[in-house]
Amino acid sequence: MxxxxxxxxxxxxxxxxxxxxxxKVRFSETDLFGHLNNTKVFVYFEEGRIEFFKEIGIMQQWLTSAGDGIPVTSDLQCNYLRQLFFDERLDVFVKINAIGKTSVDLHYMIKNHQGEICITGRGRMVQVHKKTGKPFEWDENMMEKLKSSIVSANI
Structure with a gap:
């Protein structure tokens, strides 16, 4: 590898x-050569990340009007290991690699339905205050949800 x-x-x-x-790779996501446009991978990362945050119960807190924090992406990168084409079904895997006071480092893996790893990636999300735009520390509840998702992933 x-x-x-x-x-x-x-x-x-x-x-x-x-x-x-x-x-699933949509036709509109492919380029002139028939394979997935390289920029669309980041949309898949976003979809996976949002659903992951919903699953662990964090997204709901960001979406409430009472919440003070919102997530922003501070960096993203990926490695393309295999080309992807129209109509391929994929699985976008997401996990937490590290948790900071205001941020979380996420890792991504995209596999096709043959089980082949096609793309890997990582990125940092920072929670910022809605009004100030400054980094905003995780509250105890959110920190617990983040930590428990790592524990369950390493079982």
């Missing part, structure tokens, strides 16, 4: 994923 800077042990890394979200 290709050497990817944010992955130390590829087998351990793969086994750490427990959450996945299905997507």
């Amino acid at each position: 290709k050497n990817i800077a944010y992955i130390e042990n590829f087998d351990d890394w793969i086994n750490g994923f427990t959450y996945s979200y299905p997507v």
Whole structure:
């Protein structure tokens, strides 16, 4: 497997994923050559990330009018390992790699339905205050939900 800077042990890394979200490559996401446009991968990461945050109960807190924090992406990267084409069914895997006081480092893996890893990625999400735009610390409830998603992923 290709050497990817944010992955130390590829087998351990793969086994750490427990959450996945299905997507299908739409015709509008392909380019002139018939394969998935390289920018669309980040949309898949976003879809997977949002559904992951819903699953662990964090997204709901951001969406309430009473909540003070919102998530913003501070960086994203990916590695393309295999081309993808129109109508392929994929699974976007998401896991937490590290938790900071105001941020979370997420890792992504996209597999096709043959079980082949096609794309890997990582990115940092920062919770910022809705009004100030400044980093905003996780409250105790959110921190617990973030931590418990790592514990359940490493079982």
